[in-house]
Amino acid sequence: MLDIHMFSSATKVKGQGVGSAYMELVRLLKSHFKNEFKISVNQFGRADISHYHTIDPRFFLSTFSRRRGRKIGYVHFLPETLEGSLTIPQPFKSIFYHYVIAFYRRMDHLVVVNPSFIPKLIAYQIPANKITYIPNFVSRKEFYQKTPEEIAALRQHYQIAADKFVILGAGQIQERKGVDDFVELARRNPDIQFIWAGGFSFGKMTEGYQRYKKIVDAPPANLRFTGIVERSELVNFYNISDLFLLPSYNELFPMSVLESFACGTPVLLRDLSLYRSIIAGYYVGATDVDAMNQQIADLRQKPAALSYMQQQARAAADYYSEERLAEIWHRFYVDQAREG
Incomplete structure (x- = not known):
């Protein structure tokens, strides 16, 4: 059984897509692969795979531990995509943008939800073979057509x-x-x-x-x-x-x-x-x-x-059904565990 640790603080801020995507993935893995994957949330024990959904400083520090296993980063944004969203005064904006890329570079592999991000990450000197595109999905149990x-x-x-x-x-x-x-x-x-x-x-x-x-x-x-x-x-x-x-x-x-x-x-x-x-x-x-x-x-x-x-x-x-994406995520985690 693969021990997968999820790291996220996305649910602390309501009304943002990062939190929704995170919750959907955790629910999918627990419902489809409970006999193959052991899912933990924000636990710093030994793991086969550590999947980082948000870029909290304490998560960044944890990446230096050998107990983290294979480190996966979820790329929900890049510095340029934050323009027009948040007001961050200089010099803090430049420092934060540098930190974002430093976090992504600490990962063994990155997952993007849109292929258009791949060339942008490559421009930040992140090798293409360390990036995988996996789209988002939503649960048909939560979002469905009513009568x-x-x-x-x-x-x-x-x-x-x-x-x-x-x-x-x-x-x-x-x-x-x-x-x-x-x-x-x-x-x-x-x-x-x-x-x-x-x-x-x-x-x-x-x-x-x-x-x-x-x-x-x-x-x-x-x-x-x-x-x-x-x-x-x-x-x-x-x-x-x-x-x-x-x-x-x-x-x-x-x-x-x-x-x-x-x-x-x-x-x-x-x-x-x-x-x-x-x-x-x-x-x-x-x-x-x-x-x-x-x-x-x-x-x-x-x-x-x-x-x-x-x-x-x-x-x-x-x-973009849950069933199809479940197969994609299963294959991805298994492959990443082998790489580790």
Whole structure:
């Protein structure tokens, strides 16, 4: 039995995808491979594999122990992807960015959730043969398509008319997520109900916090900010929505997109190159706010097109299923143990 130690503090901060991805993986391993893998969390005893999900300094120090076994690092971000997310004054920003790369270099192997990160890591002098791409996934038990009757009841609960077109966005409220475009689209479409599920996970450290706080406190009449939502309720918002919109400028592999797919909700995204390599054909792309506005109008006027994107969402959910990813993770850990 492989002794795998998980190291993470991601669940201390609610409303971020890193925590969701971490919890999904731990649950998958415990449910699928309980007779093959012994999973421990934040335990510093001897291990065959130590898998680091967050870059805490105490975790970094632990990598110098021979008891750690094979050291695996999960790459959820790079220094450049933090721009537009957090306000970190100099010289602390430079020090922190240097630390991030130093942490990744301490690993025996890295896992990225998007292949677009591989050349960027190589540019940081990390060998390509030390990097593996494994996509995120979500549990069908937590995120799933509800019945029409359940959806009708939920709309009534959230005081949304049965015939109202609803567009959902999700994630932390920050510039990088394209929240400004989401607000602008709400202003341009007063007859559509817009909902943003998420809040300020890092409080006043969030880039542009004061400006976004004013928007959240006084949004357009047709825009609802829910604040940070528990996953058990988030599934409801995907189900009552006709369209999921994520206008982010910079992403890895958003858990929110996978959650939307799992609920059968069509997806509209800013057409980033990183999406084309992982979910091409499963989403509607738009380059800017004007194009997003046009896509929204087209999908509303063409029910067949919206229905087709619902089918594509379900197809994407099948491809990024827990069952398929379980096999990939099993093979990865076994191979890494042999390398150790």
